Amino acid sequence: MRKVGLFVVVAVSCLVALGAVAPQMQPSAEDLKQDGPAYTSSGDLKMPDYRRWIFLTSGIDMNYQPIKSPPGHSIFQNVFVNPRSYEEFLKTGTWPDKTEFMLEIRAADLPISINKNGQTQAKKVIAQEVHVKDARLEGGWAFFNMEPSGTGKLISRPADCYQCHEAHAAVDTTFVQFYPTLIDIARSKGTFSPAYLNDEKNPAGSR
Numbered sequence: 310m311r312k313v314g315l316f317v318v319v320a321v322s323c324l325v326a327l328g329a330v331a332p333q334m335q336p337s338a339e340d341l342k343q344d345g346p347a348y349t350s351s352g353d354l355k356m357p358d359y360r361r362w363i364f365l366t367s368g369i370d371m372n373y374q375p376i377k378s379p380p381g382h383s384i385f386q387n388v389f390v391n392p393r394s395y396e397e398f399l400k401t402g403t404w405p406d407k408t409e410f411m412l413e414i415r416a417a418d419l420p421i422s423i424n425k426n427g428q429t430q431a432k433k434v435i436a437q438e439v440h441v442k443d444a445r446l447e448g449g450w451a452f453f454n455m456e457p458s459g460t461g462k463l464i465s466r467p468a469d470c471y472q473c474h475e476a477h478a479a480v481d482t483t484f485v486q487f488y489p490t491l492i493d494i495a496r497s498k499g500t501f502s503p504a505y506l507n508d509e510k511n512p513a514g515s516r
């Protein structure tokens with residue numbers, strides 16, 4: 310019995326030791342190298358490789374949207390952020406300069422294949438909108454609308470995009486209150502915007 314017991318102890322210790330040296334699921338320094346916004350010589354935004362970024366949420370038919378879904382045709386809003394900025398947010402609860410978000414608006418498919426209920430995301434991307442934090446841009450943050458040509462055009466101020474994000478977004482003009490893995494980090498780091506704290510106190514007045 311003593312031998313078996315010892316074997317178990319050794320095996321467990323080996324597993325613990327293996328765990329300690331197992332590769333962590335952390336992005337490499339190479340991944341985290343400059344992965345933020347890049348511009349063309351005329352100041353348009355280059356299309357980021359956002360499908361390799363960190364996924365934050367899929368809103369469905371949220372009713373603030375700049376693009377309205379026709380009845381019976383839902384849309385998903387998938388939000389992604391560049392990995393370097395995500396890592397920084399985990400530490401600080403806010404976004405560093407050169408943060409880049411993609412809001413991908415994708416059509417919903419009614420039951421297809423074996424699916425008989427609910428909706429799935431269709432291949433069709435309806436729009437791609439980008440939010441960039443860059444100290445060189447007016448106001449420090451800017452929105453870009455990706456065009457079919459593959460580059461993003463700056464949405465100049467004033468626009469309702471800036472107005473709503475500045476008036477209601479939880480952290481630094483981004484809607485962290487809808488990003489379920491980030492909201493508690495912001496809360497614990499105390500990085501909520503005064504506008505959001507006001508909305509939280511007075512939900513009826515927040516629309």
Ligand code: HEC
Nearest residue numbers: 368373375386410412438439440452469470473483484487
């Ligand atoms: C009435 C409020 C409102 C307006 C106007 C608005 N947005 Fe947003 N935006 C939101 C909300 C809410 C989210 C969170 C989306 C989610 O959870 O899917 C969001 C998220 C985003 C994101 C993801 C990054 C972030 O900042 O959180 C981008 C990019 C974005 N919006 C672009 C735009 C652009 C471009 C416009 C103008 C054409 C616009 N928005 C207008 C409310 C608004």
